[in-house]
Amino acid sequence: MKPPLRDTEPDPPSPYDGVPAEEDLWFVPADPFQEEVGPPLPRSDRRDLLRAAEWRRAEASLAADLGRVAQRLGALDERVRRTPVGLRERLGVVEAAEFSWWAGDRVTPDRLSLWIALRLSGPQEDSLALTRAGWAARRLVSGPGPATGISAFLGRGPALDRALDWEAVDAASTGMHPITRAALVFHSWNLIIGDAGTAPIEAAVVAARLAAADGRSGSFLPLASGGSAALRPGGTPEERLARWYAGAEQASLAALRLLDQLEEWRDRAAEEISGLSGRTPSRLLDAFARWPLLSAPVAEAETGSSRAAVQRNIDRLAALGLIREVTGQERFRLWTARLQK
Template identity: 50%
Template sequence: HTARLARVAGRVGALDDRLKRGPEGWRHRLALIEASDLSWFAGDRIGTDRLALWISMRISGLQDDTAALARVGWAVRRLTGGPGPEVDLSAFLDRRDPENIADEAEPFADRAGGWLDLMAQVAELHPITRACMGFHLWSLAGLGQQGDRIEAAVTAARIVASEGKGAIFAPLAMGGAGGLRAGGPPADRLARWLDGMETANLTAMRHLDDIDAWSARVEAAIRPLSGRTPPALCAVLTEWPLVSAPMAEALTGASRAAVQRNLAWMEARGLIREMTGQGRYRMWRATNLSGYPQ
């Protein structure tokens, strides 16, 4: 797997460099997409539209599972910053032992410590290989619980990018989460992991190419316009895959009228298009983006 590992490491490095040179909003955008894809992999199925409304305004629909939203919200927070998992795993996972733990129960701190010890023993391995091991050892170390597959994947994504300068995480689930499937001997799992990572990193790069080209088009189009709302709205549409008018109002600080006027102006020029949605939850996204999210 050496040649394949080197190729995937090159893809991760290229994405890291691209994010280092790009606007801050790109990291946030990729984190939202990755978190949404991880939620589909884990069976929670939180789309980017529901995730955007939840993260930006804490809005959830009647049918939404708030525990699932909390899990995917945690994923976004950990994919956008904060200390890594190997500093303090309990803090990273927001999990602590209860005061009145049952005598026969193994404390979470001990289980987390056991997993960290295993990771320390393979410290000389490449971060991509270590992340794969950490992911597959997760339930073996007794760290499994509801939502544990999201936790394990986010932890692994951070480990891969632990030496990065621009990327806070390396995508694992974009373009399909095949690399996260369990089963088979370790060599097969690593091969799947590398294939999945290559797909995810290529998907992320293609997405950044698209949003970069879109930003250039929008900047040229809004140059004649006055006021601070057009560039602020452009920044919000770069940072968030889907945006509602109330979201844009909250994130830009502009008035509802200014936001709606500018959204209509951009839509009329084919720079954004409305996605399906009802009433105040109508949502818009940048046009001509291949892949994510449709």
Template identity: 50%
Template sequence: MVAAMTQRDDDMTGQMSEEPWFLPGPAEPAPEPDPLLPGASRQPGESDIVAEWLAAQAALAMPLARLAQRLGALDERLARGPEGWRHRLALIEAAELGWFTGDRIAPDRLALWVALRLSGVQDDMAALTRAAWAVRRLTGGPGPMEGLADFLGRRDPREMAPGAESLSDRASAWAGMMEAARALHPIARAAMGFHLWALAGLDNPGDRLEAAVTAARIAAEECRGAVFAPLSLGGAGALRASGPVEQRLRRWIEGMEDAIRAAMRHLDDIQTWQARAQDQIAGLSGRTPPALVRVMVEWPLVSAPMAEKLTGASRAAVQRNLAWMQRAGLIREVTGQGRFRMWRARLRAPVQAT
């Protein structure tokens, strides 16, 4: 009997020493994917990337052709129009791109900074500098394919690290990919370059702004009057980076089409305003009124110090003519304050009382 009790105690002790039945057992390692099996993931090569974009371009041939026609119409109009139109669109585009990248620079602050290098204590100097860079690149100068590192005009702090790849090397690799995609239409190639920006290691604080400005210049590289193709005037839908290549290119085409429509409508408005303003100032003497009209065409927002510098007229003459233009319904003051006032063209003629 004692032996039986001892045997039972040993059995209970053995059972208690085992792991509880409700705990999960050790996890088995996941099997390694066989790189030779179909569907195994691999890093796409240069030819694979270009082939994807070529396939997307072929699938969207009709929308791309319509967009190219719209861009050609904008190009022709800007080629025949005054230089101020291009500058005005560049300022508006740079301000809109700032909202997309998170800088949120108001057009009046950007205009003051570009024209006079004036800023307020609340302004983000780095954001203003980036926006001013965008305005300069969108108004002229050598394009990115003539030397991307020079086009960007920045020094990457990572170059200071021992053994780090230089910005010039990364820019050359990106440019090589763009050259390999010469079979793409410039609009589609610009979209590819924008979406490959981070993959090429060109990311930087404000990199989305740099990528967008670079792409805008590439899309218009065959244009004569348009320095850049608008991307954000109708919203930032073209710049959303998600989904497969065909979906990205479709959003790019639709977003750029909206932006070009907005640019054409704006040019319609400013052209109508310019004709109305020239008709109303015809009876005025002096060179200040026509000079102010040109400034209002070129700049979306104008202050008295800006107008003084840009027209070369005296402060008294500028203020007197601004007041006359406001009374005539040609311009309106937008700040609503006594000092540091800003004016813009009243693109819609005020309704006359009957």
């Protein structure tokens, strides 16, 4: 005869028993993905990462180069202040197209003109590339500069303020010339913004506007119109700054030369069309001064005239030797002002 079970022995587990509480499982390891709550860590000083001291020494050693490019920028700013808005926009379109080619998007001035004026793009074209180039053209010539608020300037919302320590940039570059400060910001952009995937065209546009912060006309410092040497990375701060000064000076000279050619062309064209009737010829001259390449749809939108009137006056301007057709096609033709070399 078996002895009876003692009351001290535990009953076997039942499938209807509840799951033991988490705190009772002392042998379960802690969650490795759970962050420990504690006091906030102090923020690191990011000014040293910008190597501002090296940039200051480079600026001092290249003072003569800085003086030359600052003089060119001042002359360009004065010219832009006295030119019609259309010519200023043309400089922005040319520079934005050069930025696009440098960044790898390869948007030409004619396609950018169509996109800005009519939002037209071909089936094989990258609409995002056109959007980036159009944004660059607008930001270069209009609106407040990045110094008033980098988030608003880039149009990326207030969340960018948490990632971008813009105050550290201001503190690190105190006392630098705006042109030098722009070079520092451009070459340190990924470090500043904390996003290696940021489109490089943003860095170029921000730097171009920062460099002209002392200007009165809301102009920008050309960086790519005479070649992209200013935007080439690599080297010490002194080597980068030397390329920056030389490239910006060359691009500013190219912009001044373009303004001279457009002013001479406009005076010559106004004299040639003095005998033509109607408002369309003079409005066409404004359109050809504004856009590097002009199509019939854009000319129609710019002048407010009918397609027949636009085409008739374009033929007249071509016959006078004021414009020339550049595609050699019967359809989808483009014209440009015939500037004196």
